[in-house]
Amino acid sequence: MRITTISTLVLAGSVLFTGALGASSVRNEPIQPIEPAEVTDPAKVQLGKKLFFEPRLSRSGFISCNSCHNLSRGGSDNLRTSIGHNWQEGPINSPTVLNSSLNLAQFWDGRAETLQEQAGGPIENPMEMAFTHELAVEVLASIPGYVELFVDVYGTDQIDIDMVTEAIAAFEETLVTPNSRFDYWLRGDDDVLTAEELAGYQLFKSSGCVACHNGPNAGGTSFQRMGVVEPYQTDNPAEGRVAVTGKDADRFSFKVPSLRNVELTYPYFHDGAADTLEEAVDIMGRLQLGRVYTEEETAQIVAFLKTLTGEQPRIQLPILPPSGPTTPRPQPFD
Amino acid sequence: MRITTISTLVLAGSVLFTGALGASSVRNEPIQPIEPAEVTDPAKVQLGKKLFFEPRLSRSGFISCNSCHNLSRGGSDNLRTSIGHNWQEGPINSPTVLNSSLNLAQFWDGRAETLQEQAGGPIENPMEMAFTHELAVEVLASIPGYVELFVDVYGTDQIDIDMVTEAIAAFEETLVTPNSRFDYWLRGDDDVLTAEELAGYQLFKSSGCVACHNGPNAGGTSFQRMGVVEPYQTDNPAEGRVAVTGKDADRFSFKVPSLRNVELTYPYFHDGAADTLEEAVDIMGRLQLGRVYTEEETAQIVAFLKTLTGEQPRIQLPILPPSGPTTPRPQPFD
Ligand code: HEC
Ligand code: HEC
Ligand code: HEC
């Protein structure tokens, strides 16, 4: 809801935002500040946090959402492609969960419309948590400490998978990163950016990066072809958005990733092939805009991108309730 | 130091402890309260915390100390034996790191004398993190955010493995769990235990469990044979203390595990074969004491054991500094 509204406003053009830190007006720029999360149901968020850290949602009892979306590391795993159940090599780079609520859809190809819809995926993906929804619910229902929490939040001890994914999504909605240095600048603080960073932002705008990387998430507002001017070379078989729409025009089109916290979410691109921001910026310039940046220009853009690192969510590590006498035991080595 | 002192005093017999919650005297019992951690060097502890959660200390960039000693789960992984690098099946059950500073030595066979000595092990164990000390130090030294922290703590940017393991040990020393309900009772609160729990404790003392499970950690004070009266049946090839001493008398002798937080650290025994506390208590009674408890007696002892669950350390999830341009990238699928 809030997401759509913000994106629409930003795309509509000239908007005055009311900053969360006061009633000051926000600069009229294609990137807009991130607002702090408003928690309306703290009990649900706390339950969702436990579930996000819960290895018992996986067949092995070893892999949780946080394994691949490590909140100590910008919400991703910093691997080219993820390690899943039984050390299987994943097909695609793990995107961050930070600010993912601000994206128009979830996954590189946008095949999940909402965070809740998304959260059902990894639990039963044989390459990831390799479990089933039925078994995950059976495990939770056998843990007295969880049953109590579900009763508190949902008023019933009849746990179902929709409650599980809804609670996870409610937690994920809190994983926003406001108050980056760039956001302070957007709210009017002229001194917070260096000349190099500002020059980088001007170049980011003037050369056309903002056509795709815009809105509060500096991305996440559209699907775009990877390799507009020049094709992208990769061994990765991912086809992009066409997998969802079936339209040939969407072949090799991916959700434009957020550039928020991009300093933390290396390696880059859906195949994780670019190790550094310098490399990623160089590729974007050439492939999307037909432009070859000088080393100095690249350094300026990279300096700007690093100002998008926001306040990381302060997470108190959850304490997970112990298994009960009837809880199925994990069998990681079957 | 503190550890040795406490153990010595407890073994010596009748001691008056000065409770941390006041100057009240402590009951004269074979189990003594756990004292809260005294943090003398907070910067070192914070560095050690980051390292404890640091997957880049492993070859894959995926496994950290917290993977197998999950502080959301009582400091262990709740698996029979651990999952290590490349999903290798570990040889033995992962003991908790909670209160491990109170143990007379580290590992089931006590082959590490101190936490610092222990911490070097898993990093270069091919079944666990599968890295080398040299590479681990090289990775840390290439991460600007870590270099800064090592300079703060050690006054030099020349990181070495001893600094790494010392900082981890300093963090682990804070992982104590004071203020369990049993500790409140030890400090004089008569009403905090139920009749069943008290009966369980009386039985635990009168039948001889305290001969081995004593001291503030309710264990960790000696090595003892597993299967005193009757042999223990297991497929696990671990030989126990003999691996360290070479003495035949130490064959199948293991460090007596702490019973602190034992409610959380299932499954039980060095092979992780017992899923429930009921099972573990039954086995201990028969094998160590030649005593078969009734169901009611077992329930009483289990109820007592659950009063040993203390306050879990409140951990703010650390934010790990991003890799630098020269940081070696993980190669999990080599
Ligand atoms: C084994 C690794 C792994 C695990 C476990 C895992 N994920 Fe993911 N996650 C990924 C990968 C890889 C993708 C990208 C997949 C794609 O786009 O096709 C992804 C995508 C996502 C996205 C979409 C982000 C975006 O902007 O597109 C969200 C949100 C997410 N995961 C949340 C979760 C939650 C919640 C869990 C636990 C229930 C979880 N993940 C478990 C690897 C993992
Ligand atoms: C035509 C649309 C478009 C334009 C213009 C564009 N990008 Fe992108 N950008 C994308 C898409 C799509 C991806 C994801 C591609 C992939 O992973 O295959 C991406 C990915 C990135 C990434 C990697 C993010 C990550 O987490 O993997 C960076 C950094 C980036 N862009 C920066 C820039 C910069 C700097 C410019 C200007 C030079 C720019 N982009 C121009 C669409 C665009
Ligand atoms: C892959 C799983 C795994 C990883 C990773 C791991 N451990 Fe362990 N840890 C174990 C197992 C299994 C044991 C028992 C080994 C034995 O006794 O022979 C153990 C034992 C210990 C002990 C001894 C506790 C006691 O009371 O005897 C401590 C302390 C410890 N680990 C700390 C760490 C630290 C610190 C790290 C990271 C540097 C780490 N572990 C990484 C599985 C792991």
Ligand code: HEC
């Ligand atoms: C002679 C020494 C001795 C006596 C007496 C003894 N224990 Fe133990 N206990 C041990 C040892 C050694 C182990 C570890 C054995 C192993 O893992 O192979 C252990 C393990 C345990 C465990 C599992 C802990 C874990 O984390 O794996 C529990 C629970 C336990 N004992 C409870 C009891 C109870 C209850 C009694 C009395 C009925 C008792 N013990 C009597 C030495 C003893």
Ligand SMILES: [Ca+2]
């Ligand atoms: Ca990435």
Ligand SMILES: [Ca+2]
């Ligand atoms: Ca155990």
